[in-house]
Amino acid sequence: EVQLVESGGGLVQPGGSLRLSCAGAGSSFSTFWMGWVRQAPGKGLEWVAFIKKDGSEKYYLDSIAGRFTISRDNAERSVYLQMNTLRAEDTAVYYCVGGSGWLEDHWGQGTLVTVSS
């Protein structure tokens, strides 16, 4: 069992950058695929990115590839999402997710990112 807690959300201007962090509590963190799923206000869920247990593989949603980078530090039991060149359409609650495979059976409570001038 892994508990996930996100941080780093906030208000940022279009074109700006933000780094989200997710701290995992529990011994299984290093065995989990970890990722991010977002939800724009009043909208559905959208998968953003995934990273393999050892960081050797990364997968991204096409619309954020080249702007967002996912990384992890298993010693710190943390996963990160570096978001650059942010756009208004990136405004959303970002959930940290994880699981033993690609199924996201562990979710954090989310952190809100607002991109606005």
Next chain:
Amino acid sequence: EIVLTQSPGSLSLSPGERATLSCRASQNVGRNFLAWFQQKPGQAPRLLIHAATRRATGIPDKFSGSGSGTDFTLTISRLEPEDFAVYHCHQYASSPLTFGGGTQVEIK
């Protein structure tokens, strides 16, 4: 990319009634890696069903999943007040992972 279409968009039912939610995929979902999540306002989604038919840990048997290939169904046998929520289907078989648009189950 596998596009998931959920129907209906909303469902108005009374407590005690049966809810049947549909999720159709634009192409075959490999290994039937199709999941269902429940989401209540202000909360993170909760996993109900994975691999199309398997209940997640702690999920009561009033929730059941069926289907394979491109057509999947979530059934809630007898609605209780806490079941009124949004339900999302999700394929985790191939990248990009995708979600359906959601079905809102409302109290009639």
